[in-house]
Amino acid sequence: MGLPSSRLWLAIRLPDLPLTALSTDDSETPVVVADKKRTVYVNPVAQRAGVQLDMDITTAQLLSGCEIIERDTAQEQRVLHRLSEQLYHFSPYIDRYCSPVSAQSGLLLEISSCLKLFGGVQGMMQRITTSLNQTPYGFLFGLAHSSRAAWLLSFAAYDIDGNETRTAFLERLYPLPIQLLDDYPAACESLSRMGFNTLGDIARQISHQSLRSFKKRFGHEFTELLAEIFNIDQDFAQNTLFEKPRDTYRPDEWFEDEIQFDYPITTVDQLKPAFENLLTALGDYLRKRQQQCHTIEWRMTDIYRRKASTTVRSDQPQSQWQLLYDLTLIQFENKELPFEVDALRLICRQTLPRQNANHLLDLEQHRRRKSTTADFATTIARLKARLGDAAVYKFGYHDSRVPELTQVAMALAEKSRQDLPDIYQQALRPAWLLDAPEIIEERHQRLYWHGYLTPHVGPERIIGDWWNAPVARDYYLATRQDHLPLWIFFNLYDKRWYVQGVFA
Amino acid sequence: MSTTSSDHPSDASLEQLLLRDDLWLGHSQRFTGRAAIATGHTLLDEQLLHQGWPLGTLIEVCQPQMQGEWLLFAPALLQVSGLIVLLNPPALPFAQAFIQAGFDLDRVLVVKATEKDPFIGCFTELARASVGAVLAWQPAEAISYTELRKCLLSAADGTGLCVMFRPFAAQQQSSPARLRLFTRFIVDGLEVTLFKQTGYLQKQQPQPLVLELPDHWKAAPAYAALDQKTAATKETSPRRLASVTPLRGQ
Numbered sequence: 001m002g003l004p005s006s007r008l009w010l011a012i013r014l015p016d017l018p019l020t021a022l023s024t025d026d027s028e029t030p031v032v033v034a035d036k037k038r039t040v041y042v043n044p045v046a047q048r049a050g051v052q053l054d055m056d057i058t059t060a061q062l063l064s065g066c067e068i069i070e071r072d073t074a075q076e077q078r079v080l081h082r083l084s085e086q087l088y089h090f091s092p093y094i095d096r097y098c099s100p101v102s103a104q105s106g107l108l109l110e111i112s113s114c115l116k117l118f119g120g121v122q123g124m125m126q127r128i129t130t131s132l133n134q135t136p137y138g139f140l141f142g143l144a145h146s147s148r149a150a151w152l153l154s155f156a157a158y159d160i161d162g163n164e165t166r167t168a169f170l171e172r173l174y175p176l177p178i179q180l181l182d183d184y185p186a187a188c189e190s191l192s193r194m195g196f197n198t199l200g201d202i203a204r205q206i207s208h209q210s211l212r213s214f215k216k217r218f219g220h221e222f223t224e225l226l227a228e229i230f231n232i233d234q235d236f237a238q239n240t241l242f243e244k245p246r247d248t249y250r251p252d253e254w255f256e257d258e259i260q261f262d263y264p265i266t267t268v269d270q271l272k273p274a275f276e277n278l279l280t281a282l283g284d285y286l287r288k289r290q291q292q293c294h295t296i297e298w299r300m301t302d303i304y305r306r307k308a309s310t311t312v313r314s315d316q317p318q319s320q321w322q323l324l325y326d327l328t329l330i331q332f333e334n335k336e337l338p339f340e341v342d343a344l345r346l347i348c349r350q351t352l353p354r355q356n357a358n359h360l361l362d363l364e365q366h367r368r369r370k371s372t373t374a375d376f377a378t379t380i381a382r383l384k385a386r387l388g389d390a391a392v393y394k395f396g397y398h399d400s401r402v403p404e405l406t407q408v409a410m411a412l413a414e415k416s417r418q419d420l421p422d423i424y425q426q427a428l429r430p431a432w433l434l435d436a437p438e439i440i441e442e443r444h445q446r447l448y449w450h451g452y453l454t455p456h457v458g459p460e461r462i463i464g465d466w467w468n469a470p471v472a473r474d475y476y477l478a479t480r481q482d483h484l485p486l487w488i489f490f491n492l493y494d495k496r497w498y499v500q501g502v503f504a
Numbered sequence: 505m506s507t508t509s510s511d512h513p514s515d516a517s518l519e520q521l522l523l524r525d526d527l528w529l530g531h532s533q534r535f536t537g538r539a540a541i542a543t544g545h546t547l548l549d550e551q552l553l554h555q556g557w558p559l560g561t562l563i564e565v566c567q568p569q570m571q572g573e574w575l576l577f578a579p580a581l582l583q584v585s586g587l588i589v590l591l592n593p594p595a596l597p598f599a600q601a602f603i604q605a606g607f608d609l610d611r612v613l614v615v616k617a618t619e620k621d622p623f624i625g626c627f628t629e630l631a632r633a634s635v636g637a638v639l640a641w642q643p644a645e646a647i648s649y650t651e652l653r654k655c656l657l658s659a660a661d662g663t664g665l666c667v668m669f670r671p672f673a674a675q676q677q678s679s680p681a682r683l684r685l686f687t688r689f690i691v692d693g694l695e696v697t698l699f700k701q702t703g704y705l706q707k708q709q710p711q712p713l714v715l716e717l718p719d720h721w722k723a724a725p726a727y728a729a730l731d732q733k734t735a736a737t738k739e740t741s742p743r744r745l746a747s748v749t750p751l752r753g754q
Contacts, residue, residue, distance in 0.1 A: 416609035
């Protein structure tokens with residue numbers, strides 16, 4: 001075993017993350033977090049009542065009468081992301097570790113290159129502890145020569161003084177039980193059966209017979225793990241010439257810029273140069289990063305710190321500022337400024353990588369003939385900015401027997417369904433459908449809806465939707481006294497006549 | 505007192521004014537070069553100046569509520585390339601009927617703008633963008649001449665088919681639309697009256713033309729009529745003196 005690397009890893013394990021990610025309420029009642037009907041986290045009160053990890057939730061509830069909360073891994077990931085952002089102040093090398101088997105997760109920081117800045121290991125640990133104490137999450141440290149070793153040492157409560165050597169780390173690892181390698185359950189169980197109880201037993205076996213026997217029995221991946229834990233360089237030919245590169249953490253980036261005005265702004269016209277200026281800066285930001293954005297936020301403040309914000313949304317992601325400028329003007333077009341604006345801020349939080357758009361080589365202008373919504377993206381974005389997203393839509397066919405249920409409004413990006421079943425190809429259908437069928441009065445034994453109606457063509461019986469709200473109707477084409485053809489039906493359930501469409 | 509140029513407009517400016525494409529000069533045929541799209545109705549094509557719906561201008565259809573707009577425009581819309589935008593339609597366009605008629609639903613867009621100002625804004629935006637066709641239904645609030653002119657000018661900037669459906673009463677009002685017509689259903693079909701066509705001076709009252717309704721809309725003859733028909737046929741058939749029924753199996 002050599003000591004090839006000068007790296008130092010700090011593991012921060014968050015043992016109660018499954019619970020604290022969901023709520024910060026540290027109550028005195030027994031609480032259990034469950035995943036797939038098994039307990040993955042048990043709080044101390046429930047533990048005292050006899051509830052254990054990986055227990056059936058029914059048993060857990062019978063034992064302690066505990067509250068059962070479903071695990072939310074997405075929320076845990078969000079917490080880990082927030083903590084990564086927080087710890088980025090201490091090291092740029094941050095890995096996330098989430099056990100695939102148990103509900104253990106945490107962060108791994110490579111700190112060797114940042115020690116000088118924070119006054120050694122002790123100084124850094126102190127600062128990290130202060131920072132993490134402000135969060136509701138419990139945490140445990142582990143320090144070692146490799147990330148996996150540090151993770152394992154986070155399960156052992158060793159004091160960290162900053163003067164540990166690699167030998168000391170290895171000595172701390174040896175007494176740890178092999179059950180900590182439960183990410184590889186088969187190997188762990190097999191080793192246990194063979195009489196290996198601690199990591200020290202494994203280390204001794206490796207020093208006698210090298211790693212090859214483990215590789216043969218448990219595979220390459222598990223051997224890699226052992227090599228990393230015990231700091232063994234497997235590649236004797238290269239002898240640690242190449243170290244595994246550290247992943248640099250990429251913190252969240254967003255665009256935010258502000259213009260302070262020399263005098264209070266009272267009209268939208270006066271804001272226009274500022275809009276253009278800030279959007280040009282956003283355009284540069286997006287171009288340099290090959291990004292595009294959907295949404296921007298304008299935030300106005302006055303000298304009394306009052307705030308007002310307006311969100312501008314584009315249907316298609318934009319990498320140029322011009323359309324965003326137009327959409328901004330549309331948003332502000334008919335608005336009065338809420339106060340005298342002292343500062344204008346532009347914020348763009350969400351960006352996405354710029355897509356390489358494919359353009360067909362179209363020498364004969366076929367595209368013009370087949371133009372669709374994509375060709376009018378700018379116009380549509382302007383309409384949406386003016387009227388709202390819901391006011392611009394397409395419609396399509398949905399398979400159903402009930403006429404009003406066949407009608408579906410959809411977003412422009414979706415593809416309309418247009419395969420009308422054969423039985424409806426020749427059926428009599430009006431061009432206009434009323435929002436809801438309207439009742440036809442009966443006057444002097446005749447049908448009346450804004451005029452007397454005379455049914456002419458029909459009936460076409462439509463029966464359907466029996467599992468939900470049964471429908472049985474006889475449809476007719478009727479002519480009103482002003483000769484307007486209408487689509488009417490007689491409802492066989494309530495014995496009433498309705499008008500549902502207009503032939504136009 | 506010196507005379508200003510405004511008191512005596514120069515001939516050049518008048519000439520320039522007369523050269524304007526949107527100035528109606530009675531029977532002037534300067535407009536004949538304009539693009540048009542066949543209406544799909546032979547009778548109507550004959551009445552229209554360019555044998556079709558003019559493109560890149562405003563067509564105004566006055567009608568009491570919904571009166572045969574699809575019957576009138578569907579054949580032309582099927583030839584149009586690009587998007588077909590229904591601005592502020594009076595009811596839901598029924599997908600089944602549109603598929604039957606042969607429309608590509610991915611090219612048909614609905615825009616709801618029930619207030620007048622957004623309606624005018626959207627119309628001008630769409631007309632300028634040269635979408636294939638804009639079919640707009642005037643909102644409840646009345647539209648002024650100036651606003652209609654704004655729509656006309658924006659339509660002239662584009663190349664699409666721009667139609668505005670207006671209420672029945674609007675035909676009495678002045679409008680800058682290049683083509684104005686009035687439609688209503690009558691017993692035999694859809695009656696269409698062209699009461700204004702720029703470039704065509706009407707010397708007498710416009711004569712309405714009637715477009716036939718689709719066959720499947722027509723009612724089957726009533727029973728009484730069937731009886732009469734049968735009776736009529738019976739009368740015309742020659743009366744036989746004797747009838748011979750062949751016996752089978754012998």
